[in-house]
Structures are given as structure tokens and as C-alpha cells.
Amino acid sequence: MKISKLAATTARRLFGLCQTGGRLDDAKLRVTVARLIESQPRDYRAVLAALHRLTRLDMERRKLTVESAVEIDDATRQRVLAGLARSYGTDLVVQYQINPALLGGLRIRVGNDVFDGSVQGRLTRLANSF
Secondary structure (H helix, E strand, O other): OOOOHHHHHHHHHHHHHOEEOOEEOHHHHHHHHHHHHHHOOOOHHHHHHHHHHHHHHHHHHOEEEEEEOOOOOHHHHHHHHHHHHHHHOOOOEEEEEEOHHHOOOEEEEEOOEEEEOOHHHHHHHHHHHO
16 A cells, blocks of 8 residues: 555654654554544545554564574573663563574574574575685
């Protein structure tokens, strides 16, 4: 669905108003969406679609996936989470996965950022350098 520039601008402004301290505030977002649906201004469906897209992108930015070849202990999990919380904030949604194909090390994905410290990643980079 293609939306107008006015609807996209309105959605960005509303999204900005729904943030507190640089983070999305769920209560403000709910009130904003409810008022938007209640008042039904011109092209409000396009504004809602753009607002939904911005919210989805913000949620994906806060998603943290940690892959390891074997199960990692709680102390290591806390250390990894503490290090990433300094850079990305404390409201990360964490998911741990076991991927035996990594052979060793960790692969961490935060939103679109990937930190690959796995043996498989190193071997792939070495093979690509030849």
C-alpha cells in the first residue's frame, strides 16, 4: 500500500510523540492509536499503516538473538547481556539459540547488527579471503 507524503510525515510525528527518553512508550502509542481511530481524520488508515510499520521496525531494533554451538551458562549470558545493554539500552528482548553448525563461539544479532565471533564465521571469512 503506497501512502502519501502527508500520511508518512504525520505517522513519523506521532511516532516521535509516543517516545519517552528515546524509547517507545506503549501507553502513549495506545492512546494515540485510539484517538486516531476515534477522530478518523483524512487518510487515517494510511497513517495507521505507517505507524504500524514504524512500531514494527522499532521492535525489531530491540530484538537480541544470541546463537552458540553449545548451551551457555547463566554467568556468560549475563555478561553478554550487560555488555550489549550499555550500547543498545536495557529494554532488549533476548532469545538464546543453540546452533551446532557454529562449531564454537557466539553469533549475536541486535536488530540489523551482527557480531559473528563463531568458528564457522572465521572459517568463512578465511575462505573468502583466498
